[in-house]
Amino acid sequence: MVDNGTDIQKGILDGASSFFSLFRRNIGATIGLFILTIVILIAIFGPLLFPNDPWAMVTRPFLKPFSEARHLLGSDLLGRDILTGIVYGTRVSLLIGAASTFAAILIGVVIGAIAGYFGKWIDDSLMRFTEFFQTIPSFLFAIVLVAILQPSFATICSAIAIVSWPPVARLVRGEVLSLRSREFVLAAIVTGQSSWRIITRQVLPNTLSPIIVTASMMVASAILLEGGLSFLGLGDPNIMSWGFMVGAGRTVIRQAWWISFFAGLAIMLTVLAFNLVGEGLNDALNPRHTREGR
């Protein structure tokens, strides 16, 4: 127990160099990071390279991929360029993933920290509240929320956040619960620091690494959720997203496989990249874990 604390500190505090050496040791994580970098670059600079509106009908419908250099991945059933759609969809997917994860982490950390720190009936009631959300299948719940609220960027983000915060709350609660009885927290109480100050300065910074790991995995599942919603036609009708493209190509998949395929591939690669990076972070931020394996 004692040593575990120092190991974690060493892993975190020995600075960036040991972090990256631990991270790099994991080949999967390096590949994930590579894919992720490309995806992010596309999200930022892609629209500059493809100035056309993704909704614009620029060529004939059902153009096969790799047949025309100007429309490399072909066109969909209305003659919209698929590559342009995917490029614009990157931005949407990443934004929705990041925004909804941020919101979910915020809710989860607040509820988890309060429950774990104050314990007793506060813990009990907050955890029952959390379990209430966990009992509803998350995808169905998200569908219901979006359907009620009218699909838009904001409602999709909130719906995803609302269905994905409970695991964060439980994780943070557990971490806080164990830190709560650590002697440095007791020492902070004895020196007269307020509960708010102790939670924000002493306790939460020590829960950071598991939160970061969870967050990277959550971005992946948020992108999947958004894809699912758009596929079912519950996406924001004004934005081109990967899920929408998969859904749009669904009816003609026998004649024009490429309409669904490339968007689906984009989702798969991005989600995979986030998961790989998440696992790499987990290994790098929890040296105890890796040391056993070495």
Add this chain to the structure above:
Amino acid sequence: MPALLDIQGLSVALPKGSDRPLAVEDTWLRVDHGEIVCIIGESGSGKSITANAVMNLLPRPHVYPVAGRILFEGVDLLTQSPEAMRDFRGRRAGMIFQEPMTALNPLMRVGDQLKEVFDSHNALTRKERELRVVSLFREVGLPDPETIGAQYPFRLSGGQRQRVVIAIALALEPSLLISDEPTTALDVTTQAQILKLIRELQLKKGMGVMFITHDFGVVAEIADRIAVMQNGRIVEQGEAPQILNSPQHDYTKRLLAAVPSLTPPPPRKLPSGAPVLEVIGLDKTYRSGGAFFRSARVVQAVRNVSLHLSPGETLGLVGESGSGKSTLGRCIARLESIGRGQIRLNGNDLTRLSGAPLRRVRRMLQMVFQDPFASLNPRHTVGRTLAEGQVVHGVSWSDAMARAHELMLLVGLEAHALNRYPHEFSGGQRQRICIARAIALDPVVLIADEPVSSLDVSVQEQMLTLLKDLRQRFGLSMIFITHDLRVAAQIADRIAVMRLGEIVEEAPTSELFRSSKHDYTRDLLAAVPGRRRNLRG
């Protein structure tokens, strides 16, 4: 006839990047039939690695022997096949570990755990095993040997669990027993019983025992021969009386001198005045496991305790684990809710305060904890740790840092270490930082909960000197919680003995050691290891 165990020039390598290249260096050690050889050393001296090397339990491939031989009845263990070693372990050599809580499988009846030994060595028939289990349990002095085998480990006390572990180690009548700090996790009275048991069994069976410990008291109780280890080397070895009475090596002398004496120093002159702290009729009850439909388990941790603390005085609070001494300390520091009773600090009733007024008063009552590794926030620099408490009481950051600077020098650390993180410090240094943090707020009362228990004796001695110095300098009143009567004798002006949540005896230190009135106090005193051989008695 070859020696039972003969370690010849053993060297064990540590992984790259450790603080030294070899965990154990050129070690020569003999254990003969019928003798107990104690290896004593401070943490990190390589004593456990030596024991594990004999059993081939080193965490390979990171730690491995690089030179030397380990001869067991003339056969080199280092060249044996894994199968041969597996048979050697258990059949020829048994091992007892430090932590009886984790040495047993919590989900298995203790009798079955003992039978497993016969299973894995294909010894005895089913019928014989049943009988052997009972006779072993009887031999190690467990109550109800016929039925206790059906119990799970959690039903047994720490001492009983250690007896089970010993029974397992002795099941196949090995000729060598390796004990790695077998009594360190136990209370003194239990420790005395277990030491006696090991000695009796060793005499009866003529075993050779390799006994690893950090405690000279234990060594004085049990050793026939002693080997002193420092930084991976045996610096001195010889017959027990010779080493204990006329040590040759400086390190041995220093270690022996650091063992606190059981004779209290002459009483100090204390300033008179009204008590700074009074505890009146304090009760603390824990309820656990209660839920909607179940009734809670109720444990009364502190019962009707009253005590007082004069200005500048140090009150030693001693007792065995579970006596409620730590709980009492935490109640006084208001870290636990209180059932009944009053805590008066300079006349203010702490029990009536809460929220901001309580936080303001907390400044006057500070605490130092047992575990220096858990007591510091791993993500804060030492400077921040020392300043934080002052800042919440209205001191500016720059003033707080200036004070932190002074405090570091005061507790014997270098001031430029303020920018470093806790993991860069040793246990003793961290405990100094914890003391500095407590002193930073100019408290009136310092509650020290086992502050030296996890430290090596030499560091322990320095820490006691530091505390004595600080209490003199700042006129601190102190509640010093400890399980170690030797430490209490050295630092406390008055001692209160706790048992099952109650204070059974309270007296000035010298009086308590001279003529204790309560039977329990006398039992505790009699159990202090090393007393019989008058080790710094």
